[in-house]
Amino acid sequence: MNIALLGYGRMGKSIEAIALTRNHSISLKITDATDTYDFSTTDVAIDFSVPTAAVSNIKKALDAGVPVISGTTGWLEHYRDILEYCNSKNGTFLYASNFSLGVNIFFEINKRLSELIANFPEYAIDMEEIHHTKKLDAPSGTAITLAEQIIDNTNYKKWTLDKANADEIHIEAKRIPDVPGTHEITYNSDIDAISIKHTAHNRQGFAMGAVIAAEWIKDKKGVFTMQDVLQINV
Ligand SMILES: NC(=O)c1ccc[n+]([C@@H]2O[C@H](COP(=O)([O-])OP(=O)(O)OC[C@H]3O[C@@H](n4cnc5c(N)ncnc54)[C@H](O)[C@@H]3O)[C@@H](O)[C@H]2O)c1
Numbered sequence: 023m024n025i026a027l028l029g030y031g032r033m034g035k036s037i038e039a040i041a042l043t044r045n046h047s048i049s050l051k052i053t054d055a056t057d058t059y060d061f062s063t064t065d066v067a068i069d070f071s072v073p074t075a076a077v078s079n080i081k082k083a084l085d086a087g088v089p090v091i092s093g094t095t096g097w098l099e100h101y102r103d104i105l106e107y108c109n110s111k112n113g114t115f116l117y118a119s120n121f122s123l124g125v126n127i128f129f130e131i132n133k134r135l136s137e138l139i140a141n142f143p144e145y146a147i148d149m150e151e152i153h154h155t156k157k158l159d160a161p162s163g164t165a166i167t168l169a170e171q172i173i174d175n176t177n178y179k180k181w182t183l184d185k186a187n188a189d190e191i192h193i194e195a196k197r198i199p200d201v202p203g204t205h206e207i208t209y210n211s212d213i214d215a216i217s218i219k220h221t222a223h224n225r226q227g228f229a230m231g232a233v234i235a236a237e238w239i240k241d242k243k244g245v246f247t248m249q250d251v252l253q254i255n256v
């Protein structure tokens with residue numbers, strides 16, 4: 023499979039390394055909006071760029087009839103527009119805030135735990151995410167997905183980075199050099215606390231998940247998620 027890398031930073035380079043070990047080739051590397059987007063030999067595009075470039079990168083791949091995967095975070099206010107754009111082009115698109123197998127299992131645990139806790143309002147929920155200091159967005163896309171799962175299952179109405187009201191989930195976003203990604207959710211009552219935590223040791227899980235998703239999506243049409251790829255359901 024020939025893969026276009028839309029974004030060739032930390033993640034683009036990790037994806038390239040894994041793709042080569044799985045006998046794929048890299049057809050295109052884009053590092054700037056002024057680069058030439060020639061998709062003529064590309065089977066699948068993988069976008070890990072910057073929040074301001076993701077929408078344009080995704081649309082360029084869809085315009086060229088190339089299935090596209092995006093792991094870029096911080097652009098999700100345009101997610102619905104992209105779904106409509108993809109469908110209008112009869113194209114193929116998959117976004118995940120986190121491609122790692124471990125986090126996708128963690129998402130399922132979070133969903134189930136928030137369903138259980140929904141009946142017990144004595145538990146207050148808060149979250150901490152830690153990432154490297156080069157990260158442009160806060161909170162992380164993964165933290166937003168986790169918060170949205172909790173909001174779907176409980177009386178919490180929104181998440182906030184600020185001091186939270188009773189119906190808001192506080193997300194503490196910490197930036198510490200070289201941390202690949204840590205997420206912890208705590209359900210706290212006066213009597214006890216339940217915490218679940220995922221720690222990425224490196225970027226390999228994100229990169230491997232993106233390559234697996236690219237292999238899976240190559241000949242499909244429509245809009246997909248990592249749940250479709252991994253088929254994990256608790
Ligand atoms: N979904 C996941 O599993 C996951 C995992 C890790 C990182 N991320 C996200 O992926 C994104 C990239 O992370 P990173 O650590 O590789 O960042 P990075 O800063 O190392 O790399 C970003 C790259 O995008 C390039 N770029 C800038 N403008 C561009 C444009 N117009 N078109 C294409 N590329 C452009 C930059 O040159 C740079 O090479 C971030 O949004 C991050 O949050 C997601």
Ligand SMILES: O=C(O)C1=N[C@H](C(=O)O)CCC1
Pocket residue numbers: 095119120153154157158161162163164165202203
């Ligand atoms: O390094 C990053 O940036 C990461 N971004 C994703 C997010 O925002 O959730 C996934 C974890 C690493």
